[in-house]
Amino acid sequence: MKFDVIVVGGGPSGLMAAIQAAKRGAAVLLIEKGQKLGRKLILSGGGRCNVTNRRPVDEIIKHIPGNGRFLYSAFHEFNNEDIIRFFENLGVSLKEEDHGRMFPVSNDARSVAEALIHRLKQLNVKIYTNTTVKKLIYEKSATTGVILQSGEKISAKAVIVAVGGKAVPRTGSTGDGYAWAKDAGHTITELYPTEVPLISEETFIKQRLLQGISLRDVSLSVLNQKKKPVITHQMDMIFTHFGISGPAALRCSMFVQRELKKQQPVMMKLDLFPELSSAEIMQKVLSLLKNSPKKALKNALHSLEQEKLLLFLLAQAELDPEQVCQQASPKRLEVFCALLKDFRFFVSGTLSFDKAFVTGGGVSVKEIIPQEMASKCKDGLYFCGEILDINGYTGGYNITCALVTGYVAGEHAGERAYTK
Numbered sequence: 293m294k295f296d297v298i299v300v301g302g303g304p305s306g307l308m309a310a311i312q313a314a315k316r317g318a319a320v321l322l323i324e325k326g327q328k329l330g331r332k333l334i335l336s337g338g339g340r341c342n343v344t345n346r347r348p349v350d351e352i353i354k355h356i357p358g359n360g361r362f363l364y365s366a367f368h369e370f371n372n373e374d375i376i377r378f379f380e381n382l383g384v385s386l387k388e389e390d391h392g393r394m395f396p397v398s399n400d401a402r403s404v405a406e407a408l409i410h411r412l413k414q415l416n417v418k419i420y421t422n423t424t425v426k427k428l429i430y431e432k433s434a435t436t437g438v439i440l441q442s443g444e445k446i447s448a449k450a451v452i453v454a455v456g457g458k459a460v461p462r463t464g465s466t467g468d469g470y471a472w473a474k475d476a477g478h479t480i481t482e483l484y485p486t487e488v489p490l491i492s493e494e495t496f497i498k499q500r501l502l503q504g505i506s507l508r509d510v511s512l513s514v515l516n517q518k519k520k521p522v523i524t525h526q527m528d529m530i531f532t533h534f535g536i537s538g539p540a541a542l543r544c545s546m547f548v549q550r551e552l553k554k555q556q557p558v559m560m561k562l563d564l565f566p567e568l569s570s571a572e573i574m575q576k577v578l579s580l581l582k583n584s585p586k587k588a589l590k591n592a593l594h595s596l597e598q599e600k601l602l603l604f605l606l607a608q609a610e611l612d613p614e615q616v617c618q619q620a621s622p623k624r625l626e627v628f629c630a631l632l633k634d635f636r637f638f639v640s641g642t643l644s645f646d647k648a649f650v651t652g653g654g655v656s657v658k659e660i661i662p663q664e665m666a667s668k669c670k671d672g673l674y675f676c677g678e679i680l681d682i683n684g685y686t687g688g689y690n691i692t693c694a695l696v697t698g699y700v701a702g703e704h705a706g707e708r709a710y711t712k
């Protein structure tokens with residue numbers, strides 16, 4: 293059997309690529325190694341699927357720290373607002389939550405996956421599930437088909453590789469596509485887990501002194517060797533038994549990975565009161581003490597922070613929590629106030645791909661035509677989704693990347709069916 297376009301991988305990028313190629317009139321085959329299409333998509337957003345984000349395109353690009361700017365041309369063709377319209381047309385209404393995040397009104401990721409699959413079927417896309425592609429067939433400068441694990445060869449005028457990265461491999465994303473890209477002459481930039489919790493060897497972490505403490509809207513920075521912030525994120529954060537997690541920690545993870553190449557371990561800075569200046573926090577502490585001169589420090593300051601964290605920071609500042617306020621050393625109080633604005637600790641690594649939301653690194657975007665998602669190395673070869681060296685923050689940015697690059701790859705691979 294001969295197809296115009298073969299799409300390998302049934303994640304969001306492959307589903308969208310197959311739909312768009314079929315809309316262009318191409319005879320499309322979608323091959324997925326798992327039993328079901330969109331396994332990661334169904335898990336995404338805690339089972340609710342944060343399908344895209346409503347921010348303006350420039351803001352979206354800023355939230356894709358791994359080569360977001362490469363996507364400007366693709367966004368010109370199909371952007372986040374188009375994604376919203378696309379799903380509305382499929383009968384999946386989306387709603388906006390905090391930080392511009394868009395979710396299906398149903399709160400069920402399956403409604404997103406089912407709508408995509410329904411559209412594939414309407415467009416007569418041939419679907420092979422439980423079918424693993426072993427490699428791609430290249431003849432001189434052209435891509436002419438795929439070889440399945442079974443040894444069967446299937447020909448096509450174009451192949452779209454949409455097999456994802458290496459994050460959460462149990463969903464099928466086991467990094468199979470990198471070898472195929474290399475065979476075609478592509479560079480694979482270093483792969484690393486990102487949007488992933490951070491590990492710390494600090495004694496207070498090992499002793500689990502702060503485990504479970506969840507902080508709202510704090511400011512977390514990754515510091516370079518000169519102790520200057522390379523990135524700061526103001527979001528929520530949580531201390532765990534191995535280190536830190538939560539949105540602020542996940543967003544810092546890519547920058548920690550980069551710094552770990554230069555220094556081991558990497559210093560982090562936590563500002564518990566980003567909205568207050570150092571002078572204002574000092575004022576606040578002093579007025580709390582003044583209001584209760586005879587109370588123990590821990591009682592006078594109880595409104596400032598959660599008890600476990602307050603006791604920890606008092607101990608760090610060498611202040612006795614039982615000491616009455618009026619006897620507290622002004623010098624030690626200064627240290628305590630400084631800690632509230634600038635608490636530093638080291639992180640030594642991240643959790644593995646098993647626990648990462650996204651893969652950093654991938655097929656170098658320098659070798660991809662940005663308006664088409666076509667390979668510069670081989671004719672008839674296209675890449676989309678997480679296999680590319682593109683990674684966004686959590687917040688709907690990665691599925692957006694997958695859908696946008698999938699659309700563009702499908703559009704241009706589909707068009708090729710008529711020109712060849």
Ligand SMILES: Cc1cc2nc3c(=O)[nH]c(=O)nc-3n(C[C@H](O)[C@H](O)[C@H](O)COP(=O)(O)OP(=O)(O)OC[C@H]3O[C@@H](n4cnc5c(N)ncnc54)[C@H](O)[C@@H]3O)c2cc1C
Binds near residue numbers: 463648650678
């Ligand atoms: C737990 C979790 C939650 C997430 N939540 C969100 C969220 O809410 N919003 C967001 O924007 N991003 C989220 N992400 C990230 C997002 O899901 C991914 O970036 C996105 O799924 C990537 O899409 P993709 O199509 O490139 O690859 P994938 O979704 O990884 O799909 C690739 C597919 O290719 C198949 N495949 C692999 N190798 C082969 C082969 N050899 N032959 C045939 N098929 C093959 C795999 O089985 C898989 O189905 C989340 C990630 C995780 C892990």
